[in-house]
Amino acid sequence: MSELNLSAFTASEIRGGIIAGDFSAREVAEASLSRIEALDGGVHAFNQVTPELAYAAADRVDHMVRSGAGPDELPLLAGVPAAFKDNMNLIGTRTTCSSRILANYESPYDCTAVARMVEAGVLPLGKCNMDEFAFGSSGETSATGPAKNPWDLGRVPGGSSAGSAAAVAAGMATITLGSDTGGSIRQPGALTGTVALKPTYGRVSRYGCVAFASSLDQIGPFTRTVEDSARALAVISGKDPMDATSVERPREDFAEVARTADAKGLRVGIVRDMLDMEGVQPEVRQSVLDAAARFEAMGAEIGDVDLPTSQHGLSAYYIIGPAEASSNLARFDGIRYGHRAEAAEDVLDLYMRSRAEGFGTEAKRRIMLGTYALSAGYYDAYYGQAQKARTLIAREFTEAFEKYDVLITPTSPQVAWKFGEKSDPLTMYLSDIYTIPVNLAGNCGISIPCGFAPAEDGTRLPVGLQIIGDYFAEAKVFRAAAAFERDLALDVRSPLVRA
């Protein structure tokens, strides 16, 4: 058995170690898989573990190295252990969306972002647990049972990309992919002390990722460092003919930006009205103010900005998100794939019972909400109004970015909470209040660990700082995040990794 402690390495250190002959890609795969074997019974970050895919990829990397491939030839993420949210197709795996309706669904093709990771040499460890169809902020709506937070197994890791966050925080994987429709990457990133990026809408193809709300969905990475996040984005981004919303942008060396970042002269805006909202844990609020003071001490220019329409973001989101979801989920009808009810009387009975048996409570709630918002007589009052609010929210961000390079807010109003604590749907929805406006506007945001705050029982838990950038301004976001990360030098290893 390998003695490699993977949580001590970044992606580039793993690749470098393989090139230098310090260890083989196969040893990296063994170390990751044995960690999953040892810990995932408790964490449940994975819906499926794929040793055969990981070893096959490792052998390809080791073969290249033996054939003389060096730093210039070996792909960018060679030998890096990775995992993917279970809404992304990868041939040889099931894609279940943590739903009973897709429990046996075998991926017929590859998701573009996943394929790009595999081409870049990662070792696919498996598919990560999630809220059912990404409907949730805690991981608890998963039909396979919730993923747990590596900081405290009695607490949620956030959601919906619950397992992707937990796998990185538990030191099982170095990079995982999640999807973010209203905060589903950044919020679990905050609750697990990981670096979690939602790229600009259009930056990353969503082809092969099961659609939730197509005008909001975006794929992004979880990592332990900002530099790894930058490397992952470089690999997965770019135009894909299979997703008409994906765009080609001029090449930028994000990893170099992260490596050399400083905050001198950076204009950082504190979103004051959002920070002063009700329901924010005082220690979380203070962490953001401390972060602002740190930026100032590093030479950044700090100011305040208000985003008044963003306060209505939650309302707009819970119209647009469910409306698009109800349309996207119409395809699950028991005909071409997924669960089919037994002994149907006719095709309508087949549709209605297959869906009733296959979808969980939250999925049904969102389908109902979206169908209602789009139904005759209510369309203008809900969907129409929400789309107009979206225009104002985007405009507010654009105006703010005339004065500031990046904006900062808490990522989540509070630290990780206990299972079952938010049983009322609306209370759960409010936990995404800071992340949702960014999806509505379509720009980019990252969550990075900025400190610790106590839970109500005194448990020390990580706090996430959200750094928001303008459209396609990921380089500025990485610059701010990397400079902050280096200056703070926080030890964010979860108790599971320290053990």
Place this chain on the structure above:
Amino acid sequence: MSLTEHEVRHVAMLARLAVTDEEVATLRDDLNSILGHIDTIQQLDLASVAPTAHAIPVVNVTRADVVRPGLSREAALMNAPASEDGAFLIPQIVGGGDEA
């Protein structure tokens, strides 16, 4: 706005979801609670604001109309709950007068 149980049943039919009496009652309460919050959006004066469907400009993309590799029939059918002769099998939709 507030939904009645009758409206919940109507929406469930539109959404093709079979619902039990118990679910209808729970959904009515949950949806009304959520709509109570969502309705705050009506406070915004948006009469002169244009709607946004996508955050970035999205244009139609076309490609040359030529045959190219796609999903094989085998791959398309591999997740089918029931299939026969290379096609998806479903309950009879039309007719029914001349079945055995």
